[in-house]
Amino acid sequence: MAIADAPIDDSRARRNVTILVIAQAVLGAQMPMLFILAGLAGQSLASNICFATLPISMIVLGSMLMATPMANLMQKYGRRAGFFFGAAGGAVGAAIGSAGLIYASFPLLLLGSLCTGIYMSAHGFYRFAATDTASEAFRPKAISYVMAGGLAAAVIGPQLAKVTESTLVIPFLGTYLAVVAINVFGAAIFLFLDIPIPEKPKEGAPSGRSRLQLLTDPTIAVAIICAMVSYALMNLVMTSTPLAVVGCGFTGGEKNDVVMSHVLGMFAPSFFTGHLIARFGAERIVAVGLALLAVAGVIGLAGVQLTNFFAALILLGVGWNFGFIGATSMLASAHSAEERGRVQGMNDMIVFGCVTIASLASGGLMNCSGGDPVQGWMAVNWAMVPFLALAGGALIWLTFKRRALD
Numbered sequence: 001m002a003i004a005d006a007p008i009d010d011s012r013a014r015r016n017v018t019i020l021v022i023a024q025a026v027l028g029a030q031m032p033m034l035f036i037l038a039g040l041a042g043q044s045l046a047s048n049i050c051f052a053t054l055p056i057s058m059i060v061l062g063s064m065l066m067a068t069p070m071a072n073l074m075q076k077y078g079r080r081a082g083f084f085f086g087a088a089g090g091a092v093g094a095a096i097g098s099a100g101l102i103y104a105s106f107p108l109l110l111l112g113s114l115c116t117g118i119y120m121s122a123h124g125f126y127r128f129a130a131t132d133t134a135s136e137a138f139r140p141k142a143i144s145y146v147m148a149g150g151l152a153a154a155v156i157g158p159q160l161a162k163v164t165e166s167t168l169v170i171p172f173l174g175t176y177l178a179v180v181a182i183n184v185f186g187a188a189i190f191l192f193l194d195i196p197i198p199e200k201p202k203e204g205a206p207s208g209r210s211r212l213q214l215l216t217d218p219t220i221a222v223a224i225i226c227a228m229v230s231y232a233l234m235n236l237v238m239t240s241t242p243l244a245v246v247g248c249g250f251t252g253g254e255k256n257d258v259v260m261s262h263v264l265g266m267f268a269p270s271f272f273t274g275h276l277i278a279r280f281g282a283e284r285i286v287a288v289g290l291a292l293l294a295v296a297g298v299i300g301l302a303g304v305q306l307t308n309f310f311a312a313l314i315l316l317g318v319g320w321n322f323g324f325i326g327a328t329s330m331l332a333s334a335h336s337a338e339e340r341g342r343v344q345g346m347n348d349m350i351v352f353g354c355v356t357i358a359s360l361a362s363g364g365l366m367n368c369s370g371g372d373p374v375q376g377w378m379a380v381n382w383a384m385v386p387f388l389a390l391a392g393g394a395l396i397w398l399t400f401k402r403r404a405l406d
Helices: 011-045 054-077 079-102 106-124 126-132 139-148 150-164 173-192 211-215 218-247 252-267 270-280 282-302 306-332 337-368 373-382 385-405
Strands: none
Touching (some): 011 150, 011 218, 054 106, 079 106, 079 126, 079 173, 106 337, 126 139, 150 252, 211 218, 218 252, 218 282, 218 373, 252 306, 270 282, 282 373, 337 373
């Protein structure tokens, strides 16, 4: 057998993927916990209910602000250092949020949420870290497997939220303290990660394209747009869901169950999304994801029965999975190694910038666009339409552009 034909050894990559899956399951559990309760905690402390979801918006804003610094930190000191820093940010953020609840201080809750964004930013790089030691053929599956770790987080997080939100006299304080513990103890997982620190570029070595040149690459531009729309719309609807479910007369337990079903929808398909991308191509899977997001919106507009909430939120999760993982795969195949930190930081800054706007809009649409929760929920679902049109149009444009070049 010629050397060129030797089988590719992805054993190191598979080991790293296993570690990242565990991290996604354990540390990732804090995200559904906070997204379930932060809006309700904000509603209990804010002087104006239009700002109820501001704590969630601050988490996403923190993630956006940290995207480029986190990418640079990992490029210079390695993935492990970045993930340790992220866990520290998550612990500090939850501790400050706990203080905000104890002292009934909305500004402190917001400050803690902003610090939590440090963890969310690091969490976003799990999917990129999965590709660092993987072969080109294994990359879509590596991304998909790591995202599948969120399936455990989808079960652990809401159940922990259900158990802890009322354990102490101050509502939600038990959940925030549990998040502190998750970050402190969960950070040890990264001791087993085996991803080398990128070598410093030698003098005269190619540095890759500038950010402007990268943004004008059609594949990169469309990948960022599709990731941005998939994540922003998922966040827009999910942020309002606890408020809508409770506002429409259902119980807190039913609210947790709806969100859990949504997070299961987000991560359960990850076991096969990578295989689907490898077989049909990332662009087709992204298109299916956008279509599912549209169907979720239609079901949300059809009524406010509990079955509507469950069906819409499950499809919203699956649509996000296909759209976001597909877009990540598109991005991973469209840049060189020396461009990695630049592209990934820029991508996450743009994506989470739009997610921040979506989460800010979510509270306003839900609580301040109509006379009751039903009208607010309808406004949230109608808001999906123009952004789905944008992403769908961008994907169609890329398809025709490639055909023209062929």
